[in-house]
Amino acid sequence: MSDNRSIVFFDLEATGLDTDVCDIIQLSAVCGKRVFNAYILPTRELTASAKQVTGFTVSGGKLFRDGVPTSTVPLADALASFLDFLRSFAGPVRLAAHSATRFDAPVLTRVMRRLKLLPEFQRLVSGYVDTFPLAKNLFRLSSYSQQNMVRHFLGKSYDAHNAVADATMLQELFNHWNPSAQAVQRATFSTCVF
DNA sequence: TGCCAGGCCCTCTTTAGGGCCTT
Numbered sequence: 001m002s003d004n005r006s007i008v009f010f011d012l013e014a015t016g017l018d019t020d021v022c023d024i025i026q027l028s029a030v031c032g033k034r035v036f037n038a039y040i041l042p043t044r045e046l047t048a049s050a051k052q053v054t055g056f057t058v059s060g061g062k063l064f065r066d067g068v069p070t071s072t073v074p075l076a077d078a079l080a081s082f083l084d085f086l087r088s089f090a091g092p093v094r095l096a097a098h099s100a101t102r103f104d105a106p107v108l109t110r111v112m113r114r115l116k117l118l119p120e121f122q123r124l125v126s127g128y129v130d131t132f133p134l135a136k137n138l139f140r141l142s143s144y145s146q147q148n149m150v151r152h153f154l155g156k157s158y159d160a161h162n163a164v165a166d167a168t169m170l171q172e173l174f175n176h177w178n179p180s181a182q183a184v185q186r187a188t189f190s191t192c193v194f
Numbered sequence: 195t196g197c198c199a200g201g202c203c204c205t206c207t208t209t210a211g212g213g214c215c216t217t
């Protein structure tokens with residue numbers, strides 16, 4: 001049994017898959033029953049596939065999800081609130097996401113750096129846990145997508161690509177797996193490598 | 195068709211190519 005009290009599960013929805021340029025649209029995090037969520041109005045257009053996958057659109061300077069208007073905050077405010085959320089835990093936390101090293105970590109690091117928040121972020125976050133290699137090391141499956149694994153292990157379908165639901169389901173998956181501390185350590189990466 | 199992300203992993207590999215995973 002690993003000590004997962006310090007693991008915060010998070011997820012980003014963004015304007016596309018290019019980690020060098022995409023804008024964050026939704027930033028969510030879950031730890032136990034504590035939930036963080038923020039929507040941000042993007043400055044660049046969503047790719048066609050991002051629109052299709054996430055259901056987000058921008059019209060008239062407003063953000064919509066599945067056609068429903070959504071309240072947004074400036075990116076700097078969202079990140080400051082996120083840091084406040086992380087600061088509320090005792091000691092540095094680990095941030096867990098599915099394919100964190102391929103997508104979420106480089107994007108989050110880039111925007112933190114751009115807004116000169118990276119030193120504080122790195123003070124609050126000791127590392128990233130990537131649940132994709134974690135799952136590959138633990139199980140032999142035909143698919144390691146989060147949606148497939150939620151179906152396989154939890155027998156559930158859910159509102160995938162809503163970042164709150166994705167982070168919540170990831171936490172549930174992790175708790176179901178109950179991985180050893182050694183297994184989690186093997187799937188943990190420093191915040192300094194992005 | 196002009197472009198469309200990219201790095202890891204696997205294998206019918208290594209002088210390569212295709213699928214996966216995230217939006």
